[in-house]
Amino acid sequence: MEQKPLTIYENMQLRGYSRRDFLKFASWLAAFIGIEASGVGNIVRAMENKPRLPVVWFHFQECTCCSESFIRSSHPIVSDIILDKISLDYTETLQAAAGKQAEEALNETMKKYRGEYLMLVEGSIPTDDDGIYCCIGGRSALDIVKEAASGAKAIVAWGSCASNGCIQSSKPNPTGATPIHKIISGVPIINVPGCPPIGEVMAGTIVHLLAFDRIPQLDGLGRPKAFYSRRVHDTCYRRPNYDAGLFVESFDDENAKRGYCLYKMGCRGPVTYNSCGVIKWNNGVSYPIQSGHGCIGCSEANFWDNGPFYQHLASFPGFGIETTADTIGVVVGAATVAGIAAHAVSTNIKKCKMINQAINDTNSSTEKEEVKK
Amino acid sequence: MEKAISKKVYVWQMPVRLYHWVNALVVVTLAVTGYLIGKPPALTSGSEASFGYWFGTVRFVHFVAAFVFFFNFLFRIYWGFVGNKHADWKNFIPYKKEQWKEIFQVLKIDILQVSNVKLKSVGHNSMAGFTYFLTFLAFLFQSITGFGMYSAMSDAFLPNLFSWIVPLMGGDFAVRQWHHVMMWFFVIFAIIHVYLVFYHDYVEGRGTISSMAGGWKFIEKE
Incomplete structure (x- = not known):
């Protein structure tokens, strides 16, 4: 049995x-x-x-x-x-x-x-x-x-x-x-x-x-x-630096030594859900941000494709490396302004014609009236 | 040329004008603060974090403006059902053949500048209406993605209505990316929009610019 x-x-x-x-x-x-x-x-x-x-x-x-x-x-x-x-x-x-x-x-x-x-x-x-x-x-x-x-x-x-x-x-x-x-x-x-x-x-x-x-x-x-349920960002001990707008600009600058926020170094803390900031790693010794490196978002889907890791915004596919949405936005904006300028020129030519025609019309109608008399 | 005698038409009702200017204000605020949040300037300061909160303030302003934007948007949708015929929702969706005809007319008159006929529309022409419809879709997208991201730090009812977008788009990173990309749509829209308003007033002389202040436009008497 x-x-x-x-x-x-x-x-x-x-x-x-x-x-x-x-x-x-x-x-x-x-x-x-x-x-x-x-x-x-x-x-x-x-x-x-x-x-x-x-x-x-x-x-x-x-x-x-x-x-x-x-x-x-x-x-x-x-x-x-x-x-x-x-x-x-x-x-x-x-x-x-x-x-x-x-x-x-x-x-x-x-x-x-x-x-x-x-x-x-x-x-x-x-x-x-x-x-x-x-x-x-x-x-x-x-x-x-x-x-x-x-x-x-x-x-x-x-x-x-x-x-x-x-x-x-x-x-x-x-x-x-x-x-x-x-x-x-x-x-x-x-x-x-x-x-x-x-x-x-x-x-x-x-x-x-x-x-x-x-x-x-x-x-x-x-x-x-x-x-x-919480983002790495929400439990990060460097969070006060984020709210105060104190950011590391490059890994070897004074701000990095002071332990400022790694947001501009591409830290994925604000978009990553995990417990790293609370439980930490290796018996609670440290976690990436505490060790001076931004979070790479390893617990988020597609984190390998959302690169580069040291950039806040992802590169745009098809536009070469390090082309972010902002670069494209500026280019499209400039193109729009150029288009508008060209349109404004053509509009003015058109308006000149309209005014000339209006003057001609008025002149000819006055002439007609004069003929009637 | 037609006789230069004009007739005054009340086109934009007060709520429409109010919506327009509130929207203009908050959209500019949202774009500026949003850009700052995405790309904070390098302010060098030796002070401790506890002495500053400017970035937190920028974010706070963004969130407050977002709530105003959202409810203002809802209000405009409501007004599309109860307002006058120029405010009606039907102006925004080209479902009739005439509307598509007018869209091509507008393209010929304003963009290609090969035609010179007068449009029947007094309020939005069909092309403008359709463009605003697209902006409404952009409004909706920004509201959903924005509140979707906000829901991670809020227990409030409204933002959590939109938390489904995060798993749908595959994570906060993608949501943030597209929320940021869409910001440029608003920038481009604003440039073209302001130019076209000046253009129409400049060419047609119907008072397009001032109509959004007083509500009146001028049309030629039959």
Whole structure:
């Protein structure tokens, strides 16, 4: 007879954690996903009663920086989350099994926990030429994703590749790289963009699924609101310089030393939704702007094509590098003024004729009247 | 030449004139502040950020002007249904054959300057009406993209009505880019608009310039 799967708490007890450790862990989880102190009880209850969550974690067109970011998440228990609290049944990069064994583990989970397992996807899916640009075990990524998604409870799209295509889908997108949400429908999809996403954000998303058994609140682009509702700009410690109009003009000027706002250096903070300004990176050490470089907007769609990174406005396609909307605007404006000048000249010629004609008409009518007399 | 005796016609009602000048004021304000926001001048100052707020003020002025612009625009749409025949919304959309005929007439008279017939229209001619219709579309676009961006920093009801544009255009970056590009439409429009008003008054002598102050135009008596 099959054994009833152990709950998360039972698992922890088996590994020698005390009740006190367990409660500390629960409070830490609550803080992570931003719920109030009174909600800690919910998490404790959930973990005392819920079995471990079966998880499959796929790697397709990607660089594994999401995984790297995840295992560096600041709190040591995060590694526990993936190894203990969820049961990671398949992942190309971390599993011990290989070849046939690995494939079997995947099939086993998809069969046994159909409709219950969580599917985590790192990387985009090439769709051109029947998806031959990314194959695992002789099958295309497209094929694998479709099969796995059909039995998944929810899908988490890790990083910019899986949630918006990232660099593979930037122009000209030779492999037809496509994010998950454009391929799969009918299964809840959580986008966790970033290149990579912040480890704590990834952990927080998993924790939410783990503790509440439902997907976190998402915004219009399918991102968890808890981490992506504010722009990097809104939480930036250099923001007062922006409001005071104090800007860095070049990376080696006095203003850069003073730590002024990097807006004019092309910083994407004002158009990028992420938690970098709050959670920061590498155990809260720093984040790009704090280190003196503008945000490149890595968690926004098409950020590779919205270049150059050191320019506030994008270059205009078809008009050469460093031609912004303003350059074109000025040229069109000048052309308009020139056209108007030409038109004014022709109008004056026309008006002269009109006046001359009017004078002639008056003269001839006076002549006629004189003849009548 | 026809007899130079003119008849006074009341064309632009007071609300239309008021709309026009409020719109002129806020559009200029929006373009200037918008340009500054996109390309802030390099003001060198050794002071701490806490002593200054000029950029914040420029943005504040932009947002206030945007709200005025939006409601003024709504008001004009309303007036297109209740105003006199010159203000009517039907003037702006060329859905009748005559309107298209007049558009080509205007092109011949004013741009190519090969024809000299007199137009029937007293208020907007069909060409002008259609151009204003295009500007209304531009107004709409600027309102949607502007409030769409603003919704990220506001819980207010109105801006959040437009937050859908951000995912639709693929992110704030694209929204900001196109909001900025469209600013140039207003600049070009203003140049041509002001020139043409002078041109018409200069050539026709119907009082086109002063009509937006007093509301009267002058047409030739039959």
